[in-house]
Amino acid sequence: MRHTLSVLVENKPGILTRVAGLFARRGYNIESLAVGETDNPSISRMTIVVDGDGKIIEQVTKQLHKLIDVLKIQDITDEPSVDRELVLIKVNADATTRSEIMQIVEIFRAHIVDLGRNSLIIEITGDQNKIEAICTSLRPFGVRELARTGRISMMRGSK
Incomplete structure (x- = not known):
């Protein structure tokens, strides 16, 4: 089962390496990892x-708690939360397929961020299901390149 951990850490050099190393030493694969400052510049999520x-x-979780710079760990897998990913997809788009691709982009509320002679770059944000659905819809046109961020999550409510 996939688990989503929200980990607050002190924003110091090397913490990402220590956390990733902890997983690697135990042979656990990180499916997704996203890191960024919080509203407090000295803390990252x-x-x-x-x-x-x-x-x-x-x-x-027990091993993460042992790291000095780790402040708080939450397994938010089963908690009410909002999850998002960002994806950039470059697809083949000639004059005959461009309008069909633009309709798909509109349906998914995505954005065309670059227009090339024979390609389009599409930006989309959403949960994993939405991302998978647009990728599946665009695959028949020929996906040239895909860049995907890791999942970011935040618990709903005032917790």
């Missing part, structure tokens, strides 16, 4: 998606 059962997540 890491959103880590890792595949594993409850026992693995418990072990990883």
